[in-house]
Amino acid sequence: MTTSTNVTTVTLKVNRFAPRPERERDRTRSGSPFARRSSPFGGSAGSAAASRRRPHGKQWVQEYTIPARPEDTVLDCLMTIKRTVDPTLAFRYSCGHGMCGSDAVSINGTPNLLCTATLRDWAKRPSSPAAGMTDDEGFRHTGEPACEPDDADDADDACAGDGSLGVIELGPLPGFPVQRDLIADIDPMLDQIRRLRPYLEASGTLATTEDGKVDVFEYLQRPDQLARYEQLSNCIACGVCEGSCPVFAGGDAFIGPAALIWASRFINDSRDTQSMARMDAIDTADGVAACQSVRACTRQCPRGIDVGEEMWQIVAKVRER
Structure with missing residues (x-):
């Protein structure tokens, strides 16, 4: 060498x-009521x-x-x-x-x-x-x-x-308003994720053993149950999938693949008790119905999630429930 x-x-x-x-008048001016x-x-x-x-x-x-x-x-x-x-x-x-x-x-x-x-x-x-x-x-x-x-x-x-x-x-990341140079405003994506309650909602009932003590293995899962959502839990909400999606445009016409990934993560979690309510929340015109199955969202996911495949899976699950 x-x-x-x-x-x-x-x-x-x-x-x-x-x-x-x-300008001051831009901050105070409201939109049309119509x-x-x-x-x-x-x-x-x-x-x-x-x-x-x-x-x-x-x-x-x-x-x-x-x-x-x-x-x-x-x-x-x-x-x-x-x-x-x-x-x-x-x-x-x-x-x-x-x-x-x-x-x-x-x-x-x-x-x-x-x-x-x-x-x-x-x-x-x-x-x-x-x-x-x-x-x-x-x-x-x-x-x-x-x-x-x-x-x-x-x-x-x-x-x-x-x-x-x-x-x-x-x-800047496509699909989002630019704030300055390469900095995009990703708040629309984060807002959509928050509205779908991205946290575990279990029954809250403490399981007990035969002698009346709290069962520390209450939420124990089998490997196959963990495998259903483990990869989805790696999502870092970077917005790459949404910037690649031709349907998503700041969250107005489509809730976006990132929010659906987070919803799917808890829908597939055996410990969560709100799966039906979560599917109801995304079964809307701006939810799974807006996904066109282009699968552009799969490209370049930094965490290796096959976003397009997950979109297909969650759409099918919502329609078949």
Whole structure:
């Protein structure tokens, strides 16, 4: 293995947004009384939509070219930019290890987590001058493929011809109002989850043993009972599935796959006593009836949940009950 002295770089194209300061009359002005309608998930849909009104402001695309390695994550690059290039760049993160889900954004048009997306997987080589053009046989050129070293020993020499790993385009998570730069307002999703009571509701009756003592194994489950919901309990409410769903748009027309995953988690829990009530709550026009079974929600789930399959299962269970 030879050590390369070439410095590789990556270019991030960030869709930025700076909200316009809200005027006093905008804060106090109410919507039309003729536009109000009740929501099956509680509250007024008209007022909820008004509270989530997309803010106005300045939008632009800003490019940053920084030194980077193929194994770096997109979050690593944004942190470098924030610390050394542009402190005004706004993005959200917490654990940095794919456990909290707070850093979900659009990467090259696909919802994903900043902390798990590596440059090796997501950097795209700039298109050639002929990109978008058609040849004599009618085939359209789409540019060069992303930089992919042949083996691990060549990782440091990736794209050594021009020293660039490629380009990555970043934007806020689709389907949600943008607050600033890469920060989206995911409160609509969290509100939908809360309204479906995402917590165990057991009978509350303490089981006792023959000698009158509390039975500490009251909620003991068999492995097959645990398997029905164990994977679903890994959901971190990152919003990646909702950003991928073509039906979900901020929670107005569809409750969303994240809320249905949380509902399914407790519907499938043998200890919960509210399964029928939970299915009634999602058996609405904005609930399971709105799911079109596109299964786009399955792509890129950071916790490995087959969201599309779970959507099919919960829809079938609601309809067959």
